[in-house]
Amino acid sequence: MDILYGRNPVLEALRAGRPARKIVVATAIRPEARLTEILEHAEARDILVEEVSRQRLDDIAHTEHHQGVAGYFHARAALTLHDVLDQARPPALLVVLDGIQDPQNVGAIARSAEACDADGIVMPRHHAAPLTAAAAKASAGATEHLPMVTVPNLAQALEVIGAAGIWRAGLDADASDRYDQVDLTGPVAIVVGAEGTGMRRLTREHCDVLVSIPMMGHVASLNAGAAAAVLLFEVQRQRGFAPR
Secondary structure, eight states: OOOSHHHHHHHHHTTOOOEEEEEEEEETTTOHHHHHHHHHHHHHHHHHEEEEHHHHHHHHHHOSSTTTTTEEEOOOOOHHHHHHHHOOOOOOOEEEEESSHHHHHHHHHHHHHHHOOOOOEEEEESSSOOOOOHHHTTTTTTTGGSSSSSSSHHHHHHHHHHHHHHHEEEEOOOOOOEEGGGGOOOEEEEEEEEHHHHHHHHHHHHHHEEEEEOOSOOOOOOOOOHHHHHHHHHHHHHHOOOOO
């Protein structure tokens, strides 16, 4: 059972049809369009709605930033990398995360990936942030509509992705190729490393091309979430923002 909190994550989980056991709302919460839709979904699907004090909701969500609502949802079915590759639409667009341990960054990347119609996100099982309720909230519920898969070995996963005919483009601050000067119109997997350390050596070696984002100010780099968004939207710009 997953506990999601925040109006967007709870609403998007309901919109995505995820089975829910119970919705919990704060007593005397002010009506608002998203909350109204949450309650309408719950009524239509016979999901129990319980009113509790805000302090009790803080305990349920383990945070004060729940916007007055939380939900008990059944866990999503686990996917494999082959599932994601089989479901990818041509030209494929994947995001591969290497060592990103901040749930806020995972959520931000998921939000950008879903906005850019990506086919899924691939993450290592270890040395990475799990898909927590905090990540779901940071994604504004985008994780409910985006296939997410964890793999035991990222280098091997990149080999499988490459064997499927998908080009692997890694973000590297020291790369000589600028991100907007590389052809990204074909099937592509965007590989994003951790802030500070970037991609690990084996991950870098399994990329077909390394690209950089030019920095013109005093700050040396973007955070992982912002950098991923730049490259994802560049992919779609080159593709003419055409629906697949």
